[in-house]
Amino acid sequence: MVGWIVFLGQPTRFSTKLRMVFVQLCTPFVELGDYFPFVQSRRQLARENERLRQENDVLRQEVRALGETGRENLRLHQLLDVKEHSAFHTVTARVIGRDASNWWRSLQIDRGSNDGLADNMAVLNADGLIGKTTSVTRGQARVLLITDQNCKAAALLQDTREPGVVSGNPTAFSVSPHLTMTYVNRDAKIAQGESVITSGLGGVFPKGILIGATARARMNRQTGMYQDVDVVPAVDFRRLEEVIVITKSE
Amino acid sequence: MNTLIAITGILIAVALQARMPALGWLGGVRLEFLPAVVVYAALTMHRRRAFLLALAAGLAQDALSAAPFSISALAYGISTIVITSLREALDRDLPWVQWSAGASTSIVASVIAFFAVGLSLGNIFKMLEVASISGVLAVALFFAADYARLAWGFE
Numbered sequence: 001m002v003g004w005i006v007f008l009g010q011p012t013r014f015s016t017k018l019r020m021v022f023v024q025l026c027t028p029f030v031e032l033g034d035y036f037p038f039v040q041s042r043r044q045l046a047r048e049n050e051r052l053r054q055e056n057d058v059l060r061q062e063v064r065a066l067g068e069t070g071r072e073n074l075r076l077h078q079l080l081d082v083k084e085h086s087a088f089h090t091v092t093a094r095v096i097g098r099d100a101s102n103w104w105r106s107l108q109i110d111r112g113s114n115d116g117l118a119d120n121m122a123v124l125n126a127d128g129l130i131g132k133t134t135s136v137t138r139g140q141a142r143v144l145l146i147t148d149q150n151c152k153a154a155a156l157l158q159d160t161r162e163p164g165v166v167s168g169n170p171t172a173f174s175v176s177p178h179l180t181m182t183y184v185n186r187d188a189k190i191a192q193g194e195s196v197i198t199s200g201l202g203g204v205f206p207k208g209i210l211i212g213a214t215a216r217a218r219m220n221r222q223t224g225m226y227q228d229v230d231v232v233p234a235v236d237f238r239r240l241e242e243v244i245v246i247t248k249s250e
Numbered sequence: 251m252n253t254l255i256a257i258t259g260i261l262i263a264v265a266l267q268a269r270m271p272a273l274g275w276l277g278g279v280r281l282e283f284l285p286a287v288v289v290y291a292a293l294t295m296h297r298r299r300a301f302l303l304a305l306a307a308g309l310a311q312d313a314l315s316a317a318p319f320s321i322s323a324l325a326y327g328i329s330t331i332v333i334t335s336l337r338e339a340l341d342r343d344l345p346w347v348q349w350s351a352g353a354s355t356s357i358v359a360s361v362i363a364f365f366a367v368g369l370s371l372g373n374i375f376k377m378l379e380v381a382s383i384s385g386v387l388a389v390a391l392f393f394a395a396d397y398a399r400l401a402w403g404f405e
Contacts, residue, residue, distance in 0.1 A: 015319050022313030029265035030314065097268035099315045102280050102380050103363040103373075106316035108268065134316065144316050149367065238271065 068208030089248035128210035128234030147177035154201035304330035325359035352388025
């Protein structure tokens with residue numbers, strides 16, 4: 001039994017297909033929640049507002065990205081070959097479920113490969129970075145949240161330009177998810193409340209997406225070679241209803 | 251309780267797990283209904299059928315999670331084997347037996363998950379919290395299902 005289950009745990013074609021079968025089987029039951037009378041009015045309201053919300057979210061994110069472009073231009077204004085900040089091709093998706101387990105942090109959205117989604121695409125909303133896509137099926141996809149310790153994003157402190165890596169920090173003692181930015185230069189002076197943005201390294205998350213704000217910085221206990229910085233996420237992960245998936249950045 | 255009802259129960263339980271919000275007043279843990287369903291099947295159904303349902307429950311949970319596929323199936327499968335082998339020694343009508351079985355199943359799932367997410371003091375605290383709630387849900391499921399069996403004559 002253990003051998004069979006270990007085999008299923010490997011990312012083989014068979015296990016991926018089997019997973020998809022179970023996702024297809026379970027999704028109608030997950031979506032059933034939408035049809036209960038007490039959520040019907042909210043569903044209709046969401047549908048009415050969807051177009052405006054999409055437009056608003058994209059515009060707000062672009063404004064933030066333009067702010068980052070301004071900073072980039074300040075530093076690189078003498079270089080003629082600097083590229084302008086890219087525009088995003090986006091798909092808006094509705095959150096239809098959360099992680100069924102207590103030990104991982106993810107969301108299920110109602111868009112899949114039929115809508116142009118693939119694995120490792122950045123997911124965000126107007127407030128900032130949410131995570132990346134994984135386990136994409138035809139009609140649905142799973143979003144691994146940035147608060148999950150398996151989701152890591154190359155990041156920058158926006159003012160000091162100090163690089164690092166942001167990932168989830170597992171804790172059971174708090175309702176709000178925790179993020180930690182690691183590998184920050186040990187000599188860097190980090191102000192509380194400084195914005196943390198994606199650096200664009202790694203190729204999954206485009207540059208300039210807000211992740212959160214710094215809270216407490218401390219020297220890494222194990223090595224003492226770099227600082228760990230607590231980051232307060234910009235996104236309220238408990239109230240996610242719609243998200244934007246960046247399918248292409250030019 | 252026939253197999254069809256059990257499968258429907260599993261699908262409803264996993265959908266509830268995926269839809270219900272985390273309990274802020276309990277430190278943000280989510281209710282897990284599947285351990286209760288797995289325990290109920292293990293204590294009332296034929297061994298092989300209970301085992302297959304446990305595997306299906308685990309795979310359904312993993313399909314709606316970022317967990318490595320089949321990790322919960324492993325946990326629920328092991329738990330079902332242990333419970334069914336102890337079935338003769340257990341009085342399934344006793345609430346503390348139901349609670350213990352539900353909590354143990356949840357603990358097995360958590361311990362196996364620790365191989366993937368790592369062990370910490372916070373995780374142990376969370377495991378005990380989730381296990382306690384799963385035990386209570388198992389007692390509630392036994393009460394509701396036994397009542398339904400009496401009322402509607404399910405086998």
